Amino acid sequence: MMDTFAALAHGMAVAIQPMNLLYALIGVILGTAVGVLPGIGPALTVALLLPVTYKLDPGGSLIMFAGIYYGGMYGGSTTAILINTPGESASMATALEGNKMAKAGRGGPALATSAIGSFVAGTIATIGLAFLAPWLVDFAVRFGPEDYFALMCVAFVTVSATFGDSPVRGLTSLFIGLTLGLVGIDKLTGQARLAFGIPELLDGVEVTTLAVGLFAVGEALYVASRRHHAEEKLEPVRGSLWMTREDWRRSWKPWLRGTLFGFPIGALPAGGAEIPTFLSYSTERRLTKHPEEFGKGAIEGVAGPEAANNASAAGTLVPLLTLGLPTSATAAMMLAGFQQYGLNPGPLLFAERPDLVWGLIASLFIANGMLLVLNLPLVGLWVRLLAIPQPWLYAGILVFATMGTIAAKPSVVELSMLAAFGVMGFLMRRFDFPIAPVVIGLILGPIAESQLRRALAISLGDPMVLLQSPISATLLGVAVIALLAPFVLKGLGRFKANED
Amino acid sequence: MTPDSGLEQAGRRVDRAGVVIAAALAVLAAVLVWDASKLPSTTMYGMGPEAMPIVIAIGLVILAVGNLIDALRGKLPARERMDPKPVWRIVCGLALLIAIIGCGGGFILATSALFVTTSAAFGRRAVAVDTAIALVITTLIYLAFDKLLTLSLPAGPLERLL
Numbered sequence: 001m002m003d004t005f006a007a008l009a010h011g012m013a014v015a016i017q018p019m020n021l022l023y024a025l026i027g028v029i030l031g032t033a034v035g036v037l038p039g040i041g042p043a044l045t046v047a048l049l050l051p052v053t054y055k056l057d058p059g060g061s062l063i064m065f066a067g068i069y070y071g072g073m074y075g076g077s078t079t080a081i082l083i084n085t086p087g088e089s090a091s092m093a094t095a096l097e098g099n100k101m102a103k104a105g106r107g108g109p110a111l112a113t114s115a116i117g118s119f120v121a122g123t124i125a126t127i128g129l130a131f132l133a134p135w136l137v138d139f140a141v142r143f144g145p146e147d148y149f150a151l152m153c154v155a156f157v158t159v160s161a162t163f164g165d166s167p168v169r170g171l172t173s174l175f176i177g178l179t180l181g182l183v184g185i186d187k188l189t190g191q192a193r194l195a196f197g198i199p200e201l202l203d204g205v206e207v208t209t210l211a212v213g214l215f216a217v218g219e220a221l222y223v224a225s226r227r228h229h230a231e232e233k234l235e236p237v238r239g240s241l242w243m244t245r246e247d248w249r250r251s252w253k254p255w256l257r258g259t260l261f262g263f264p265i266g267a268l269p270a271g272g273a274e275i276p277t278f279l280s281y282s283t284e285r286r287l288t289k290h291p292e293e294f295g296k297g298a299i300e301g302v303a304g305p306e307a308a309n310n311a312s313a314a315g316t317l318v319p320l321l322t323l324g325l326p327t328s329a330t331a332a333m334m335l336a337g338f339q340q341y342g343l344n345p346g347p348l349l350f351a352e353r354p355d356l357v358w359g360l361i362a363s364l365f366i367a368n369g370m371l372l373v374l375n376l377p378l379v380g381l382w383v384r385l386l387a388i389p390q391p392w393l394y395a396g397i398l399v400f401a402t403m404g405t406i407a408a409k410p411s412v413v414e415l416s417m418l419a420a421f422g423v424m425g426f427l428m429r430r431f432d433f434p435i436a437p438v439v440i441g442l443i444l445g446p447i448a449e450s451q452l453r454r455a456l457a458i459s460l461g462d463p464m465v466l467l468q469s470p471i472s473a474t475l476l477g478v479a480v481i482a483l484l485a486p487f488v489l490k491g492l493g494r495f496k497a498n499e500d
Numbered sequence: 501m502t503p504d505s506g507l508e509q510a511g512r513r514v515d516r517a518g519v520v521i522a523a524a525l526a527v528l529a530a531v532l533v534w535d536a537s538k539l540p541s542t543t544m545y546g547m548g549p550e551a552m553p554i555v556i557a558i559g560l561v562i563l564a565v566g567n568l569i570d571a572l573r574g575k576l577p578a579r580e581r582m583d584p585k586p587v588w589r590i591v592c593g594l595a596l597l598i599a600i601i602g603c604g605g606g607f608i609l610a611t612s613a614l615f616v617t618t619s620a621a622f623g624r625r626a627v628a629v630d631t632a633i634a635l636v637i638t639t640l641i642y643l644a645f646d647k648l649l650t651l652s653l654p655a656g657p658l659e660r661l662l
Binding site for chain 2: 052055165166168169171172175176178179182186188189191193194217220221224225226227389390391392394395396398399402403406407410412415416418419422423426430431432449452453456
């Protein structure tokens with residue numbers, strides 16, 4: 001316990017260095033600005049900025065990425081409230097009530113309760129992260145390669161099959177990602193797989209190329225294909241930004257309850273902020289004293305899900321930092337950010353680079369505070385970004401998307417891959433395949449494979465090693481249950497359908 | 501996804517796109533097996549590099565069957581009516597960008613071409629205005645990269661003038 005305080009104080013000393021404060025500020029501004037743009041989430045923001053930053057100092061860049069991560073969440077909720085198009089599924093619950101509030105002229109309080117709720121939840125969840133992480137690190141140092149492999153199996157299944165709309169389509173996405181992960185030179189034997197004699201493919205598929213192609217190019221193509229559908233309507237912010245005493249009274253409990261849903265579910269290797277936000281929404285609807293307002297703009301329905309959303313974003317950092325296990329697309333991009341500097345999150349990083357890890361955690365508190373200031377008084381500024389005409393917006397997004405790839409690898413092969421992934425992202429959106437499992441498959445697949453092969457090499461090829469370790473056996477059991485559950489219980493994960 | 505307008509008829513009929521997806525997954529699995537078969541197995545203990553592709557290929561075959569069943573039952577989610585023209589325009593813009601970069605035309609020309617085609621795909625007709633905007637923005641980006649971030653973007657005739 002005391003160790004955590006000491007480490008956190010040390011991290012705070014790192015985080016308040018002027019350069020790191022500047023990085024955090026740049027991060028939250030970029031994150032909010034890009035997060036506000038419709039259709040761009042935090043994952044894409046990090047992906048777009050990764051290639052640009054690889055010459056910067058790792059500590060500062062990671063602090064910046066954390067700021068982008070949190071900023072993207074704040075910006076996304078602004079869009080969800082003012083235009084009824086949530087950029088990510090986690091903001092869907094916010095859009096349900098928030099947009100109704102904005103239409104009723106209560107956009108100000110809706111934005112305020114979402115910003116303050118995000119701040120409260122983010123702060124509590126970051127404290128949770130600071131105290132849970134060292135404990136989990138102590139546990140994780142005992143993990144052998146077979147345990148890591150089993151853990152990744154759990155993440156694969158929960159991310160793709162358990163909580164999606166269709167386990168078959170989720171797993172299909174995952175296996176496409178795993179296939180892409182095979183491309184390139186095998187690290188253990190030096191043999192080329194799926195390179196087809198093309199030298200650029202020997203290094204493997206770049207995570208950023210895949211993510212930018214799937215998210216940015218795919219989204220632009222998808223929006224272009226359905227442009228004839230009704231134009232989105234931007235609700236002006238009317239009324240006071242300040243919440244009345246009544247608003248506060250109705251908001252604080254949902255904030256705390258949302259945090260309680262968001263953080264633990266985010267911290268489990270289950271992935272996604274979708275589940276906690278909808279759990280929070282349905283809980284608030286059940287507990288409210290104003291049931292007649294739900295569906296017409298109830299402030300509880302904004303406060304709870306927004307808090308849950310942010311708490312789970314902080315929660316996903318727990319498995320990411322302590323185990324190197326990304327459970328959302330954004331966390332996968334953060335992992336790519338670490339790898340860009342040759343850093344591997346996990347117990348070892350806590351021991352070797354405590355300044356970096358704790359500086360990052362401490363800067364999350366600072367970023368959260370900055371975001372509250374940036375989002376409450378300055379919300380009018382961000383809203384202007386929503387007024388950019390759609391043709392310029394998407395043309396600009398595509399220029400930025402290709403810019404990253406051109407800066408990193410200006411080759412025809414790499415750019416063709418970007419375009420191909422863009423078309424793939426478009427088709428996946430059209431046929432309703434989830435995108436995040438592809439990214440997670442690409443980034444985790446090679447790690448899982450090398451852990452499995454290491455485990456089997458140590459056991460001299462005996463596959464029973466996977467069942468002899470109690471940790472691994474338990475985790476594999478969890479993975480099997482999580483894989484079969486959606487087929488057995490058709491109701492699980494379907495509660496979303498009842499909310500519309 | 502909650503599409504509420506312009507739905508295609510989602511019946512119990514065979515979904516042809518779904519069958520194509522299933523076939524594509526099966527082909528991908530075949531490519532994996534073919535590629536893995538060319539790898540010499542040299543590992544004494546445990547798994548060689550050819551083992552994982554086979555495992556993934558088996559998974560892809562199972563998923564191809566799963567997708568095929570969904571398609572034959574017509575169980576795919578309803579799709580919205582789409583307009584293919586803007587999609588092709590943007591793809592052409594990307595092809596143009598790749599061609600310009602490939603021929604050494606430089607960053608500014610390449611990304612400006614993409615900007616203008618995308619903007620046109622989204623329904624703008626003011627090509628001259630958009631071209632001017634695109635050239636200014638991409639020149640600023642080029643300068644920022646070159647001077648501030650010291651990252652080199654590919655240079656063409658326009659970049660050499662700066």
